[in-house]
Amino acid sequence: MENTKLHQTFEQLLKAHELLVYKICRLYGDTEDDRKDLFQDIVIQLWKAYPKFRGDAKFSTWLYRIGLNVAITQFRKQKNKIYASDIESMNLVIADDTYSTEKDEQFKEMYAAIEKLNDIEKAIVMLYLEDKSYEEMEEILGISNGNLRVKMNRIKEKLRQITKN
Amino acid sequence: MELDDLKQNWKKADQQYKGEDYDLSKILTAKAGGPLDALRVAYKRQLIFLPATAAFLTFICLSDKTLNYNAMIWSAVLMLLFLTYGYYRNYKLIQVMQQPAEDGIKQKLEKDLQVLHYNVKRELLLYRFFMIVFIAALEITMFYDLVPSYKGWHDIIIPIRLTVYALLFIVQPYVTKYFFKQSYGQYINKLQELVDQAS
Numbered sequence: 001m002e003n004t005k006l007h008q009t010f011e012q013l014l015k016a017h018e019l020l021v022y023k024i025c026r027l028y029g030d031t032e033d034d035r036k037d038l039f040q041d042i043v044i045q046l047w048k049a050y051p052k053f054r055g056d057a058k059f060s061t062w063l064y065r066i067g068l069n070v071a072i073t074q075f076r077k078q079k080n081k082i083y084a085s086d087i088e089s090m091n092l093v094i095a096d097d098t099y100s101t102e103k104d105e106q107f108k109e110m111y112a113a114i115e116k117l118n119d120i121e122k123a124i125v126m127l128y129l130e131d132k133s134y135e136e137m138e139e140i141l142g143i144s145n146g147n148l149r150v151k152m153n154r155i156k157e158k159l160r161q162i163t164k165n
Numbered sequence: 166m167e168l169d170d171l172k173q174n175w176k177k178a179d180q181q182y183k184g185e186d187y188d189l190s191k192i193l194t195a196k197a198g199g200p201l202d203a204l205r206v207a208y209k210r211q212l213i214f215l216p217a218t219a220a221f222l223t224f225i226c227l228s229d230k231t232l233n234y235n236a237m238i239w240s241a242v243l244m245l246l247f248l249t250y251g252y253y254r255n256y257k258l259i260q261v262m263q264q265p266a267e268d269g270i271k272q273k274l275e276k277d278l279q280v281l282h283y284n285v286k287r288e289l290l291l292y293r294f295f296m297i298v299f300i301a302a303l304e305i306t307m308f309y310d311l312v313p314s315y316k317g318w319h320d321i322i323i324p325i326r327l328t329v330y331a332l333l334f335i336v337q338p339y340v341t342k343y344f345f346k347q348s349y350g351q352y353i354n355k356l357q358e359l360v361d362q363a364s
Contacts, residue, residue, distance in 0.1 A: 011189050041199055043192050049265035069266040069273055072359060074199035110171050120362035123270070125168070129175040142269015143363055156168050 010050050014043065017063055021046075023130075024064075027114070027122050028071040041074065042067045057139065064127070064140045072119045113162040121155050128152060200352060201259050208256040212249060219245040236306065236314055240299075247295055251288070255348065258284055271363040278356045285345050292341050293334075300330055 014021075021042050022035075029035035045066055053062055114125055120141075127137045134145045143151070196202065219242045226232045226239065261280060266273035307319040318326070346353075 007189075014189070040192050040195055043189070044195070045263075045265060047193050048263075052265070052267075065270060066265045069270050070199070072270065073274065073277070073356065074201055074263070107171065107174050110168070118362050119359060128168070129172055131172070138269070140269060141363070142271035142273070147364075159168055 006051065010047060013059055014046065017060055020060060020063055020130075021067055023126065024067045024071050027126055028119070030115075038071060042070045045070045045074070061136060061140055068123045068126075068140070072123065109163050110159065113159045116162055117155065117158065121151070121158075124148065124151055125155060201263055204348060205256065205259045205263075208252050208259065211252040212256060215245050215249040215252065219249070243299075251291070254284075254288075271360070274356055274360050274363065278353065278360060281349055281353050281356070285342065288345060289338055289341050292337060296333060296337055300333075 021039060024042065025035040025038045029038045046063065049062075049066055053059070057065075114122060117125060120143075123141060124137065124143075127140060132140070134148050137143070137148050138145050141148070196206075222238055222242050222245070226235060226242070232238060258280065262277050268276075303315070303318075307315050310319075
C-alpha cells in the first residue's frame with residue numbers, strides 16, 4: 001500500500017520534471033539508442049534513491065544531482081544493445097525542433113561545440129542554460145562558486161574557439 | 166554566436182515540449198546497463214558458481230572414502246570459499262558506489278575514488294594474510310606428516326621452499342593489483358579524470 005503511494009508520488013514528480021531528464025539524455029547520449037538507455041538508467045536510479053529523498057533540497061536539484069551523476073559516471077554508451085523496455089517510440093529531440101529560424105546553422109554549430117566539451121563542462125553548461133544560479137550549481141555539482149565562475153568563463157572562451165574553427 | 170544566445174533557443178524547447186508516453190512500471194523492472202551493473206551481475210554469477218563448486222567438491226570428498234583426506238581437493242575448497250568472500254566484498258563495494266549522490270557530484274566522485282583505492286589496499290592485505298595462513302598450514306601439515314600427497318614438496322630442501330614462498334610474496338601484490346585493475350581499472354581512470362575535470 002505504502003509502496004503504491006510512493007510509486008504514485010514518484011510518477012507524478014517525474015512527470016512534472018521529465019523534461020530535465022530528457023535534456024540530460026540529449027546532452028550525454030550520442031545516438032537515440034544511447035539516450036533511451038540513459039533515460040532508463042536515470043529513472044531506475046531516481047526510483048532507487050527516491051525513498052531517501054527527504055525534501056531538504058528542491059526535487060529538481062536532487063534530480064539533477066542524480067541524473068547528471070548517472071550520465072557522467074555510470075553510463076556506458078553501447079553499440080547494438082537490444083532495448084529492454086517499451087520506450088522505443090520516445091522522441092528525444094529537444095532543441096532540434098526549433099531549428100526553423102535563420103539562426104538554424106548557428107544553433108547547430110553551438111550544440112555541436114557543446115558536445116565537444118568534457119563531461120563536467122557539459123553539466124555546467126546545461127545548468128547555465130537552465131538559468132541556475134551559481135549557488136544552485138554549487139549545490140548540485142559540489143564545485144565551489146568561485147571555481148564555477150572561472151570554469152564558466154573558460155567554457156565560453158572554449159566554445160568561441162570551437163565555433164570559430 | 167555566444168552561449169547566452171543559445172539560452173533563448175534552449176528555453177523555446179521547454180515551451181514546445183509536449184511530453185512523452187512511456188510505461189514507468191516497465192522501465193523500473195528493466196535492468197540498468199551501466200558498467201557497474203555489468204560488474205555487479207558478473208559478481209553475482211560468481212557468488213553462485215563458486216560456493217556451488219565448493220559444495221560439489223565437498224560432497225565428492227565426503228562421499229568417496231579414498232578422497233576423504235585429499236589435501237589438494239580440500240585446499241581447492243578452501244580457496245573457492247576464500248574467493249567467494251572476495252567476490253562478496255566486491256559485490257558490496259559496487260552497491261556502495263551505486264548509492265546516489267547525496268552531496269555534490271564532485272564529492273561523490275572523490276568518495277567513490279577513495280573507496281576504490283582503500284579497497285585495493287585492503288584486498289592486498291587480505292590476500293597476503295591468506296597466503297601466510299596457507300603457507301603456514303602447508304608447512305605444519307608437512308611437519309607432522311599429516312598428508313602423504315605433500316611428501317614430494319616436503320622433500321625439497323628448505324632454502325628452495327623459502328625462495329618459492331618469497332617469490333610468491335613478491336608476485337602476489339602485482340597479481341592482486343592486476344585482477345583489481347581488470348575489474349575496476351577503467352572505472353578508476355574515468356573517476357580520476359572526472360575529479361580532475363571538476364577541480
